[in-house]
Amino acid sequence: MSSFCRAASPHAYQYLVALRVRPSMTAAVTASTSASDKEASADKTAARGLKGIIAADTKICDVDGDLGKLIYRGYNIHDLAKNSSFEETAYLLFKGELPSSSELAEFNKVLVHHREIEPPVLAFLKTLPKTTPPMTALRSAVSMSGVYDPIAEDDSPEANFEKSIRLTAEMTTIVAAIQRIQAGLEPIAPRQDLSHAANFMYMLNDKVPSKDAEKAMDLILILHAEHALNASTFAARVIAATLSDIYSAVTGAIGALKGPLHGGANTEVLKTLIEVGDVKNVVPWVEAVRAKKGKFMGFGHAVYKVEDPRAIHLKDLSRRLGLETGDTKLYDISIAMEQAVISSIHKNCNVDFYSASLQHYMGIPGDMFTCVFAASRIVGWCAHILEQLSDNKIIRPSSNYIGPAERPYLAVDKR
Numbered sequence: 001m002s003s004f005c006r007a008a009s010p011h012a013y014q015y016l017v018a019l020r021v022r023p024s025m026t027a028a029v030t031a032s033t034s035a036s037d038k039e040a041s042a043d044k045t046a047a048r049g050l051k052g053i054i055a056a057d058t059k060i061c062d063v064d065g066d067l068g069k070l071i072y073r074g075y076n077i078h079d080l081a082k083n084s085s086f087e088e089t090a091y092l093l094f095k096g097e098l099p100s101s102s103e104l105a106e107f108n109k110v111l112v113h114h115r116e117i118e119p120p121v122l123a124f125l126k127t128l129p130k131t132t133p134p135m136t137a138l139r140s141a142v143s144m145s146g147v148y149d150p151i152a153e154d155d156s157p158e159a160n161f162e163k164s165i166r167l168t169a170e171m172t173t174i175v176a177a178i179q180r181i182q183a184g185l186e187p188i189a190p191r192q193d194l195s196h197a198a199n200f201m202y203m204l205n206d207k208v209p210s211k212d213a214e215k216a217m218d219l220i221l222i223l224h225a226e227h228a229l230n231a232s233t234f235a236a237r238v239i240a241a242t243l244s245d246i247y248s249a250v251t252g253a254i255g256a257l258k259g260p261l262h263g264g265a266n267t268e269v270l271k272t273l274i275e276v277g278d279v280k281n282v283v284p285w286v287e288a289v290r291a292k293k294g295k296f297m298g299f300g301h302a303v304y305k306v307e308d309p310r311a312i313h314l315k316d317l318s319r320r321l322g323l324e325t326g327d328t329k330l331y332d333i334s335i336a337m338e339q340a341v342i343s344s345i346h347k348n349c350n351v352d353f354y355s356a357s358l359q360h361y362m363g364i365p366g367d368m369f370t371c372v373f374a375a376s377r378i379v380g381w382c383a384h385i386l387e388q389l390s391d392n393k394i395i396r397p398s399s400n401y402i403g404p405a406e407r408p409y410l411a412v413d414k415r
């Protein structure tokens with residue numbers, strides 16, 4: 001078993017220099033505000049939530065909300081879910097093409113090398129109050145990790161690519177350490193001989209997972225890896241575009257993902273399923289939420305108008321794992337809730353809905369769900385940061401001033 005301490009690896013850096021980011025994978029990014037400041041102010045309305053505004057060109061991901069299609073670098077998510085692995089998908093998102101077997105082996109070697117985290121980061125996690133929200137712990141640990149990265153401030157494409165792989169690798173180690181420390185357990189050091197998904201589960205549970213459990217985690221990691229200009233990815237691009245460092249951009253993205261309107265929804269879904277408690281309570285519960293004009297967590301989407309293609313896989317996996325564990329209660333409540341919410345507000349469930357019961361069946365505590373999401377989405381964040389930096393333009397939209405007209409300043413005794 002390896003230790004947590006990172007060994008210096010000149011090999012890893014050389015490999016990345018040799019790979020270099022190909023210009024073909026690094027799309028030109030336009031701050032697509034084709035309207036000038038003048039035109040925007042003449043228009044006198046802000047697009048609420050920037051809905052419908054195209055803020056970047058990207059070659060990484062296409063989300064077709066009308067057709068329910070999700071494409072990573074030209075590949076349909078259903079094909080990747082069926083045939084790919086997290087490692088291969090990560091390579092695809094970073095590099096723009098599926099790897100050959102030797103490219104994948106080399107990439108994997110670097111990913112495995114970076115699994116260990118710095119001892120001060122681990123020591124820091126142990127000092128946190130047990131009540132610290134896991135996403136807060138993750139945000140702080142990732143930020144701190146940058147302090148110990150000797151190339152943190154090197155902004156060359158090669159260094160940023162290496163940091164992307166390092167962040168992808170160490171995110172799972174940090175997340176697993178957070179879970180175990182909060183449960184009063186000793187963190188488990190990563191192993192070199194397991195796949196990314198299997199090693200993650202091993203560090204969470206101190207047990208090598210079954211092939212089915214490994215595949216389930218692998219699928220969760222593939223499905224959550226990328227989703228175009230969602231709030232956290234946009235946050236990452238905005239920070240990267242100031243030419244700040246990659247750790248700052250990822251730290252900001254984690255903060256954005258934490259919110260219950262974004263990645264935090266999966267944790268809220270589990271709370272809801274437990275609160276509802278039984279299939280027979282679903283319809284009255286939905287009616288009560290509707291009467292209060294409340295939000296149904298895990299439903300609705302800023303882009304998808306039809307079924308979220310990721311939810312199809314997560315639903316199926318949740319059903320299978322529920323049957324395997326011999327306890328389908330949360331899955332059954334989820335099915336009843338999906339039907340009741342669709343009839344009530346005509347919104348489909350999103351990626352977070354079935355991910356809640358699924359992760360529960362995998363033995364992951366509810367308050368860790370968003371961290372698992374982050375351990376996957378790190379790939380999308382970094383791919384977008386690399387793309388942004390390949391043709392950078394600071395992202396600085398305009399605002400429409402609706403405050404008071406210019407007025408005279410009154411001295412304090414005259415107010």
Ligand SMILES: CC(C)(COP(=O)(O)OP(=O)(O)OC[C@H]1O[C@@H](n2cnc3c(N)ncnc32)[C@H](O)[C@@H]1OP(=O)(O)O)[C@@H](O)C(=O)NCCC(=O)NCCS
Nearest residue numbers: 260261262265294295296297298299300301302347350352
């Ligand atoms: C994801 C979400 C933020 C998208 O918001 P949006 O882009 O404004 O989506 P829409 O334009 O379809 O929403 C229009 C209205 O439909 C209603 N609506 C949308 N989703 C709803 C939900 N889950 N429950 C109840 N009403 C909902 C609301 O009235 C909303 O208006 P509001 O945002 O002013 O309250 C929203 O659907 C939501 O809050 N969902 C719950 C949280 C969640 O699951 N987040 C994870 C997303 S992957």
